[in-house]
Amino acid sequence: MQPQPAMDVHVETDAPSAFLSVRDLRVHFPTTDGLVKAVDGLSFDLARGQILGIVGESGSGKSVTSQAILGLHKGSSAEVSGEIWFEGKELVGMREDRMRALRGNEMAMIFQDPLSSLHPFYTIGWQIVEAYREHNKVSKAVARRRAIEMLDRVGIPNPDKRFDDYPHQFSGGMRQRAMIAMALVCDPKLLIADEPTTALDVTVQAQILELMKDLQREFNSAIILITHDLGVVAETCETVVVMYGGQCVEQGSVQDIFYKPQMPYTWGLLGSMPRMDRTRQARLTPIPGTPPSLIQVPRGCVFHPRCRFRDRVGEACTVMHPDLEEIDASGHRARCHIDKHQRSEIFANEIAPTL
């Protein structure tokens, strides 16, 4: 918790009071084609017991962010800079062995594809026990009891029998439950779920999301939910970060993002999905073009090549990189050159009626 010497006046280097605080995170990968700026200046805070959603298309830097928080880029060629404060500990510069003690114990992760993240050669039970005994000095029998208790907690029938099953004997939904059991076995304070339900059916997705919300209430852990599905965000999250081209383009409470979004990309996302809860539209309004290359990020605003509203501003969009400007005191921020009031007007008159 001791304050660090200030190196840069613009960067806050004191340990922040928030439970998890990401400050100006950058993850760059040098490749033969050039520098891939997968995450470029991302900042957000997360309180204990809160669920944060990170939304974006593939290649927007969502997963890289979560890997950086868990320190999974250590030892790779990735260049990670910025700060990640977790309960007063700075993670970016932390030694690998100390990181290892945190990982799986105080912070855990659920991956998208449960089949490829479980080891096919070991039983489900063995894999959960391994995670538990790594961080707790207990006997095998105690660990086994704990694992069975967790399997039961996540809703796997006959957990004492299924303990000795191999991953291929589980269905997709059950594998994801087993992954959650494994992630929660040490009661982590922070859980990162990277597209936990994308590979699952809607009915199973509903079960898993319900389970995650239950567990979050019970253990008061903080959850970062990474997804591309705005429906999942609306259902589970309290705060949202919208990412595009490795940057946060809008952040705020779930109400801000869904009822008064301020960034044309968020409008585009909301407009391009067919919705069950509204009158069926004759045509969808897709975002034109394709997501940008992270090697040659567009000059100015990252979104300008696909933005329908860039003529409202003129030159600035193609030349100047917009700041993540604060909209109100509640923490709603957006990265856009269009004037704040004009944006609200555009949303009310042109976007909201078409959603």
Add this chain to the structure above:
Amino acid sequence: MSKTARTEAEADGVHPAAARPDALLAVNDLKKHFPIRQGILIQRQVGAVRAVDGVSFSVAPGETLGLVGESGCGKSTTARVVSKLLEPTAGSVMFEGQDIARYSRSRMRTLRTDIQMIFQDPYSSLNPRHTIGTIVGAPFRIQKAKTEKGVKAEVQGLMERVGLNPEHYNRYPHEFSGGQRQRIGIARAIALKPKLIVCDEPVSALDVSVQAQVINLLEDLQNDFNLTYIFVAHDLSVVRHISDRVAVMYLGKIMELTDRDVLYSTPMHPYTHALMSAVPVPDPEKESRRERILLVGDLPSPINPPTGCVFHTRCPKYREILSETDKQLCRDVVPLLDLKKEDHFVACHFPQVRADIAAAVDVGVTAKEVAVEQAREAVAAVAAIEEAVAEAAPAPED
């Protein structure tokens, strides 16, 4: 007992769902069972995976039929059997009045100009060693189709039509993004101006913003070439957007089949209710007010499906509402896909319109129309009763 009842009922003819006179494609009691064999030298069949188990539906020209359900429900197998990538075990597939279910490969080949397919994964459905020109031009070469200005000009025209740059004729699939690759797959499918395109999850691998582009493209092409689609998807919102009719499948059977607006405003099958209530809606307030029907457990194995109604093991209505005698019926008798209302097929012993589920969906005008229609039916029913009473009343006086 239940099985014989089913075959007897249908022995004399086709299922009403497959008996539309104007249909381009009519599928009647289609079955696809994959045999399970055991033994090292002498292999004998010890069972079968009943992937598709008695499916009937029809598609009119220019219409889109959505096939929706969880993974493992047999929707993709149905699509593959219809396009004859798999041989059906039983049942008929009538395309323009001819049963193509028993067509040989060579006979089927001539029909391939009329029936095409778009696949889910744009990464594995394009040959990485072929250029786009070769891939999209393949149908012309295989079918020896005549082209006005040569295959290359035709292919470049197609590429332009689906929103690709014709100058990329000599590029390889890996040089394109997921959305662009799906456009290549679409160009290949429409090359020979087919009548029916079977789309197997064509947009589920794509990002939201790109998904909307591809859906719009599919709709434009349908209008331009009067295409008929069978659209397989697991996303109920996408299916609602693109389909005219929707079939909900579960464990190899159709549970509910009707017009899109009717299905989404007045769903009758408990499985449809569960599916609809599970779809997350991008509106936090509606989300928090909604009641969600959670299904317990997993999909039963299609090797050994439950007796009676295949859904009864997970059915919330069976578990919570039905009496013991009603439950007995669900366990013993297979519910047929019957007409419960006009043009509304439901395979359930106790179907019920759940307005509260539909209410989560703002269906706008159509919901009103359905309500008006129901009110009219009620008025007509009252009038009929009054008439019957009036007719019956004078009788004792005589």
